[in-house]
Amino acid sequence: MATDNKYDRQLRLWGAQGQKALSEAHVLLLGAGPAGTETLKNLVLPGVGRFTVVDGEKVEERDTGNNFFVRKSDVGRPRAAATAELLAELNPDVRGAHRVARVSDLVSKEPQFIRQHSLVVAAQVDPQTLQQLGELCWAANLPLVVCRTYGLLGSVRLQIRSLDIVESKSENKLWDLRLREPFPELDRMTDALDLDSLDDHAHAHVPWVLLLAKAAKNWRAQHNGASPSTRDEKEEFRKLIAAGARQLASNVPELNFEEAAREAHRAWADPRELPYEAQQAFDHARDVAKKARRGSDASASGDAPPSVEQLCLRAVDAFRTENNGLPPLSGPIPDMHADTNSFVALQRLYRDKALSDLTAVQVHFSTLIKDAFSRAPSQEDLQLLSLVCKHVGDVRHVSTKSLADELVAPNLAEVAFEGLMEIDEPKLKPQAPVCWYAGLRAVDRFYVKQGRYPGLDESSLAADASLLADELRAFVQEAGAAEAMNEALADAHAQELSRFGAAELHAVASVVGGVASQEAVKVIARQYEPVDHTYVFNGIAGVGGVVAV
Amino acid sequence: MATTDIDKLLLRPTPFGSESGALAVGEFDPGNDTREFLTETCKVLVVGAGGLGCEVLKDLALSGFRDVEVIDMDTIDVSNLNRQFLFRQKDVGRPKAEVAAEFIRERVPQCNVIAHVGKVQDKDADFYSRFNVVCSGLDNVEARRWLNAMLVGLAEVDDEGNVIDPSQIIPMVDGGTEGFRGQARVIIPRFTSCFECSLDSFPPQRTYPLCTIAETPRLPEHCISYAQLVEWPKTNQRAIDTDSPDDMKWLFDVASKRASKFNIEGVTYMKTMGVVKNIIPAVASTNAVVSAMCVNEVFKLMSLSSQTLNTYHMYMGSTGIYSHTFCYGKKNDCPVCSSCVRTVTCSATKTLGELVSDLTEEPLKLKAPSLATADATLYLRKPKSLEAATRPNLDKPLSALVANNAEITVTDPVFPGDVALTLRVCFAQNGAA
Ligand SMILES: [Zn+2]
Numbered sequence: 001m002a003t004d005n006k007y008d009r010q011l012r013l014w015g016a017q018g019q020k021a022l023s024e025a026h027v028l029l030l031g032a033g034p035a036g037t038e039t040l041k042n043l044v045l046p047g048v049g050r051f052t053v054v055d056g057e058k059v060e061e062r063d064t065g066n067n068f069f070v071r072k073s074d075v076g077r078p079r080a081a082a083t084a085e086l087l088a089e090l091n092p093d094v095r096g097a098h099r100v101a102r103v104s105d106l107v108s109k110e111p112q113f114i115r116q117h118s119l120v121v122a123a124q125v126d127p128q129t130l131q132q133l134g135e136l137c138w139a140a141n142l143p144l145v146v147c148r149t150y151g152l153l154g155s156v157r158l159q160i161r162s163l164d165i166v167e168s169k170s171e172n173k174l175w176d177l178r179l180r181e182p183f184p185e186l187d188r189m190t191d192a193l194d195l196d197s198l199d200d201h202a203h204a205h206v207p208w209v210l211l212l213a214k215a216a217k218n219w220r221a222q223h224n225g226a227s228p229s230t231r232d233e234k235e236e237f238r239k240l241i242a243a244g245a246r247q248l249a250s251n252v253p254e255l256n257f258e259e260a261a262r263e264a265h266r267a268w269a270d271p272r273e274l275p276y277e278a279q280q281a282f283d284h285a286r287d288v289a290k291k292a293r294r295g296s297d298a299s300a301s302g303d304a305p306p307s308v309e310q311l312c313l314r315a316v317d318a319f320r321t322e323n324n325g326l327p328p329l330s331g332p333i334p335d336m337h338a339d340t341n342s343f344v345a346l347q348r349l350y351r352d353k354a355l356s357d358l359t360a361v362q363v364h365f366s367t368l369i370k371d372a373f374s375r376a377p378s379q380e381d382l383q384l385l386s387l388v389c390k391h392v393g394d395v396r397h398v399s400t401k402s403l404a405d406e407l408v409a410p411n412l413a414e415v416a417f418e419g420l421m422e423i424d425e426p427k428l429k430p431q432a433p434v435c436w437y438a439g440l441r442a443v444d445r446f447y448v449k450q451g452r453y454p455g456l457d458e459s460s461l462a463a464d465a466s467l468l469a470d471e472l473r474a475f476v477q478e479a480g481a482a483e484a485m486n487e488a489l490a491d492a493h494a495q496e497l498s499r500f501g502a503a504e505l506h507a508v509a510s511v512v513g514g515v516a517s518q519e520a521v522k523v524i525a526r527q528y529e530p531v532d533h534t535y536v537f538n539g540i541a542g543v544g545g546v547v548a549v
Numbered sequence: 550m551a552t553t554d555i556d557k558l559l560l561r562p563t564p565f566g567s568e569s570g571a572l573a574v575g576e577f578d579p580g581n582d583t584r585e586f587l588t589e590t591c592k593v594l595v596v597g598a599g600g601l602g603c604e605v606l607k608d609l610a611l612s613g614f615r616d617v618e619v620i621d622m623d624t625i626d627v628s629n630l631n632r633q634f635l636f637r638q639k640d641v642g643r644p645k646a647e648v649a650a651e652f653i654r655e656r657v658p659q660c661n662v663i664a665h666v667g668k669v670q671d672k673d674a675d676f677y678s679r680f681n682v683v684c685s686g687l688d689n690v691e692a693r694r695w696l697n698a699m700l701v702g703l704a705e706v707d708d709e710g711n712v713i714d715p716s717q718i719i720p721m722v723d724g725g726t727e728g729f730r731g732q733a734r735v736i737i738p739r740f741t742s743c744f745e746c747s748l749d750s751f752p753p754q755r756t757y758p759l760c761t762i763a764e765t766p767r768l769p770e771h772c773i774s775y776a777q778l779v780e781w782p783k784t785n786q787r788a789i790d791t792d793s794p795d796d797m798k799w800l801f802d803v804a805s806k807r808a809s810k811f812n813i814e815g816v817t818y819m820k821t822m823g824v825v826k827n828i829i830p831a832v833a834s835t836n837a838v839v840s841a842m843c844v845n846e847v848f849k850l851m852s853l854s855s856q857t858l859n860t861y862h863m864y865m866g867s868t869g870i871y872s873h874t875f876c877y878g879k880k881n882d883c884p885v886c887s888s889c890v891r892t893v894t895c896s897a898t899k900t901l902g903e904l905v906s907d908l909t910e911e912p913l914k915l916k917a918p919s920l921a922t923a924d925a926t927l928y929l930r931k932p933k934s935l936e937a938a939t940r941p942n943l944d945k946p947l948s949a950l951v952a953n954n955a956e957i958t959v960t961d962p963v964f965p966g967d968v969a970l971t972l973r974v975c976f977a978q979n980g981a982a
Contacts (some may be wrong), residue, residue, distance in 0.1 A: 005627070008631075009628055009629055012728075038837065041634060045630075045833040046631050062656075065611065068607050068611060072654060087896070092638075111879040151557070151558070335768055340767060428571060499558075500558075511841040511845070514833075515866070518866050539845045540855050541843075541856050542858030543874045544872035546871075
């Protein structure tokens with residue numbers, strides 16, 4: 001064994017920062033069936049700080065057939081106690097607790113208990129209780145993950161009113177190089193570079209960033225300060241770069257010039273322009289600040305204090321206002337063909353500039369923290385700020401539709417068939433996740449009217465299927481489903497839902513538990529991008545997709 | 550009467566049985582026979598008892614399967630504990646297959662799990678042909694290639710390409726993960742694409758050009774690779790033991806020194822391990838998703854109670870959730886599942902050694918090929934005496950060894966012994982490569 005850190009493999013994803021957030025979280029699980037315990041298992045293993053299981057059932061024979069966290073010997077014991085015990089045993093770093101109570105009672109009678117936690121997982125909670133819980137969590141801005149398994153179908157719904165993500169870790173890496181508007185130090189380094197005076201070896205090892213900086217500066221000098229903008233100009237610029245390469249005696253092409261031609265678009269990238277989603281996060285933070293100011297004018301606004309994340313965004317915003325719209329420089333540069341010394345020098349140049357920008361942002365930040373909390377920024381606050389400045393294009397503001405809106409005003413008109421490439425294949429159309437989303441909503445309507453789930457008994461299979469078919473038709477009509485979906489939905493869906501008879505299959509619960517825990521980790525760590533709304537797993541055809549209704 | 554949760558699937562009729570799907574494998578017959586087959590008769594082999602294997606075993610045990618065997622060669626490491634939930638700190642150092650089987654038997658007593666400690670390649674065709682289905686969760690491509698070739702080989706075909714003994718069509722459900730992404734797929738030998746058909750989709754391990762490492766290092770990774778590839782062999786007679794803290798510390802120190810000489814920042818112990826061991830990030834959640842999708846397919850394939858995934862499900866969980874199901878096409882000239890003869894056109898002066906080295910590269914990526922014609926051995930790796938006897942052939946031109954258009958049979962340790970591919974060698978008229 002070469003490491004004694006059992007979290008090594010996950011630290012490579014979310015780092016010490018994410019791990020710390022996870023270890024400080026207290027997750028509440030409502031409902032200790034298989035979907036709930038599987039979700040919690042995947043949070044206990046990576047080291048969530050604390051968990052509490054709430055469940056009002058006693059362990060039955062049935063549980064031993066689909067729940068890994070009960071034993072035969074537990075039959076008759078409270079399910080909350082049995083599962084909490086076996087879950088806690090997975091990881092000595094985690095503190096586990098349980099409460100024997102009916103989830104519906106807890107939700108209606110003890111909202112203050114629920115609000116003590118940092119995230120709520122609701123598994124197999126009935127539609128009415130879920131509605132109440134959704135409202136409670138929405139009001140408290142408490143992240144809620146709703147898990148559901150129904151026969152071969154599973155779903156995970158995330159409800160978040162407002163959450164700022166610092167590192168969305170989007171796959172396409174944005175490099176902030178400032179070639180269009182070089183900062184003075186970069187400009188000086190560019191000026192000092194005299195390509196003609198270099199010997200062949202040095203010439204072939206000038207970092208492409210400097211090649212582009214030089215070419216871009218020359219271009220601007222000849223074009224009244226403008227960067228290449230039309231297609232033709234961009235093509236011309238690219239050719240100019242490539243033409244700068246030397247024909248070496250070795251006949252080996254100069255890799256750095258090839259790279260420069262490939263990366264030419266960075267010469268005219270506008271550093272003021274952030275990705276749409278990132279800009280939205282900044283706009284949101286500004287709006288919140290505005291509202292809070294108005295609120296305090298009107299005195300006694302009941303709003304919560306701003307989050308440190310929001311203050312980070314506002315500090316960056318203030319920096320941008322002061323710097324003609326430019327964000328603080330990010331710092332890191334990509335690897336490129338170059339000799340060690342010129343690469344390291346260039347790396348330092350960008351890092352030093354990033355540090356001086358960060359210092360300027362800190363001044364705004366200190367003021368904002370002082371105004372909000374009457375104290376100086378802590379070490380942790382400053383760490384967060386430096387992350388934000390390093391990943392300005394990577395910040396996100398997450399806000400899903402509320403459960404209440406989804407229940408009251410579902411809208412299927414815009415929902416596409418997702419998760420299927422060969423959706424034209426007639427056999428797959430009825431299997432689109434959105435069709436089964438509608439099916440699950442029909443099951444809920446049935447439950448609210450009948451006080452039970454369909455297909456529990458052999459004798460009522462056919463009658464329940466027919467009632468379900470009515471509910472399904474009514475639901476898609478109310479939700480304004482697109483024509484394609486109306487065509488795909490058939491009585492077969494209702495028959496299948498009736499056949500499932502509220503069965504909780506372990507494998508489906510385990511898919512749901514995997515997805516739900518993944519989303520919980522993203523929310524707790526404030527990294528990556530949480531799912532917007534509902535993920536539906538269709539275990540009939542092995543298809544999954546996100547449905548935002 | 551459906552009393553348990555899975556009974557509802559096994560005993561009740563459905564409009565969406567196996568026969569209704571895009572990849573139909575049989576007709577669903579709801580009732581006690583189906584249930585009895587699943588619980589009493591069906592034998593499942595789980596390959597790998599790591600991140601995926603632990604999940605797969607749990608999911609099978611709670612899906613009604615009672616006759617399960619598991620094979621894995623590894624022992625338990627501390628860094629497994631964040632996701633391989635059948636293991637505890639006290640089990641570190643013990644064989645994974647054994648501990649996993651014990652845990653499942655203890656928690657789900659009706660499920661009997663038998664452990665095999667060893668490599669996939671240690672078992673023969675008789676061993677694999679006893680199972681009804683194989684579920685694999687392996688972290689390396691080589692073992693999956695071998696297993697796939699074994700299972701495809703079991704489904705022998707006649708001259709018309711029809712499988713001779715349908716009971717020897719053993720489906721393989723394969724899962725893989727990396728960080729927040731993963732995939733689950735169904736392979737039905739001779740009917741769907743096989744693992745080898747998709748070999749191109751596995752990128753080679755990330756490496757850095759040797760000249761960069763030696764002459765113009767810029768990243769901490771370059772310094773670490775230098776310590777591993779250049780400094781280690783200079784100072785040490787033996788190979789690096791990547792599980793030894795002493796060896797890793799040595800590499801870390803050497804890499805750190807080199808980094809400080811070049812003013813490169815960021816060499817850490819964690820990064821050193823990541824580069825040297827080619828560590829792939831892994832989390833409990835993705836393993837849970839992919840394994841459960843695999844077991845769900847196993848359950849449906851064995852009971853016919855629902856449709857079968859056709860054939861590949863890709864899952865990506867870092868930016869929202871993106872998933873994609875598609876039919877992975879068969880490769881017409883797949884060396885494993887097609888019976889096609891590959892034609893190699895080359896100059897008559899090309900040596901046998903050059904041909905052998907071509908075979909180890911794209912697209913075939915063989916490891917140590919042995920070659921023979923119907924009436925002569927050209928080059929054999931084993932036994933040692935034959936290797937020595939045939940080695941001189943490597944330097945001979947092909948024209949001195951075989952006639953134009955001759956068929957050469959190639960075997961290789963990436964495939965089981967009786968899986969061979971056939972090459973037809975055509976000599977180009979004048980001097981083509
Ligand atoms: Zn194939």
